[in-house]
Amino acid sequence: MIKVLDSFLKEYFRGLKLSPNFYEGWENSFRIDFGEEKMSKDEALVCVNNLFDLVFQEQDDILFVFDVCPFENELYMDRKSLNVYLKYIKRRNIVYKLHSYLRPSIVCIEEDCLHRFIIPCRKNDIRYEALLKTIICELSLDSFHEGMNDNRPYNIYFVNNSKKFIYYLNEHHCDIYLARKEDLELLDKEISQINLDNTSKRQNII
Numbered sequence: 001m002i003k004v005l006d007s008f009l010k011e012y013f014r015g016l017k018l019s020p021n022f023y024e025g026w027e028n029s030f031r032i033d034f035g036e037e038k039m040s041k042d043e044a045l046v047c048v049n050n051l052f053d054l055v056f057q058e059q060d061d062i063l064f065v066f067d068v069c070p071f072e073n074e075l076y077m078d079r080k081s082l083n084v085y086l087k088y089i090k091r092r093n094i095v096y097k098l099h100s101y102l103r104p105s106i107v108c109i110e111e112d113c114l115h116r117f118i119i120p121c122r123k124n125d126i127r128y129e130a131l132l133k134t135i136i137c138e139l140s141l142d143s144f145h146e147g148m149n150d151n152r153p154y155n156i157y158f159v160n161n162s163k164k165f166i167y168y169l170n171e172h173h174c175d176i177y178l179a180r181k182e183d184l185e186l187l188d189k190e191i192s193q194i195n196l197d198n199t200s201k202r203q204n205i206i
Contacts, residue, residue: 001118005063005159012164012179018065020155020170026177028184030191035172041136048132048174054190055167055176056123056160063159064089064126066117085119088131131156135169 009015016025023029032051034044056062064085135156158167164179178184 001063001120002116004120004161005065005118008063008159008161008164013166013177018067018157018159018166020168022166022168022177023175028178028181030176030178030184030187032174033172034174044136045133048136048169049129051174051176051191052128052132052167055163055165055187056158057162058123060123060160060162062121062123062126063157063161064119064121065157065159066154067114067156068117068154069114085117088127089119089121089125090127091125132169136171 005018009018013026016022023031032047034047039047066085156169160167163183165183166175166177168175168177176187178187
C-alpha cells in the first residue's frame with residue numbers, strides 16, 4: 001500500500017511527503033481553523049463531520065493512513081495498530097483482511113521516523129464520526145488501545161484516490177488538499193452551503 005500512496009503523491013502532489021506541514025507546501029488547499037477558542041469542541045465536531053460528508057461519497061476509494069511515533073527502540077507495532085483499525089472499521093470482511101495490510105513502513109519526516117500503516121476502504125467502512133471526535137478532543141492513543149498506557153503522537157489522513165484529494169484533521173484545524181485548482185474552486189462553491197462562520201481559509205498561492 002505504501003507504493004500506492006507514494007505513486008498517488010508523485011502523480012498528483014509533486015511527490016510532497018504526507019505530513020502535518022503539507023498545507024504549507026501545497027497551493028490548492030482549504031483549511032477550517034477552530035483553534036484558540038475560535039470554535040467550541042461541539043461546533044468543531046459538527047463542522048468537520050459536515051465537511052467529511054460533503055467531500056466523501058460512499059463509492060470513493062479511500063486510503064486510511066495512520067502515522068504513529070514509536071517509542072525509542074520499538075520496532076514492531078502491528079498488534080497495537082491493528083487495534084486502531086478494529087475500533088474504527090465497521091465491516092468484518094475489511095477487518096479480516098487487516099493482517100495483509102498492517103505491515104508498517106518506516107517514513108522519515110524532518111527529524112522524526114514514523115511507522116505508517118495504510119488500509120484501503122470506503123466511507124461506509126469507517127466509524128468516522130467517532131474517529132473525528134477522538135481527534136478533535138485531543139485524545140491520546142489510549143482511546144484507540146483501551147486498557148493500555150499509550151500516548152504516542154499520531155496523525156491520521158484520509159486519501160481519496162477517486163477524487164484526488166487528502167483530508168487531514170488535528171485538534172486545531174481541518175485541511176483538504178486538492179490535486180487541481182478547479183477542484184478547489186468547486187469545493188469553494190459547495191462549502192458555501194455549510195455554515196463555517198469566519199473560520200475557513202482558502203489557500204491558492206498560484
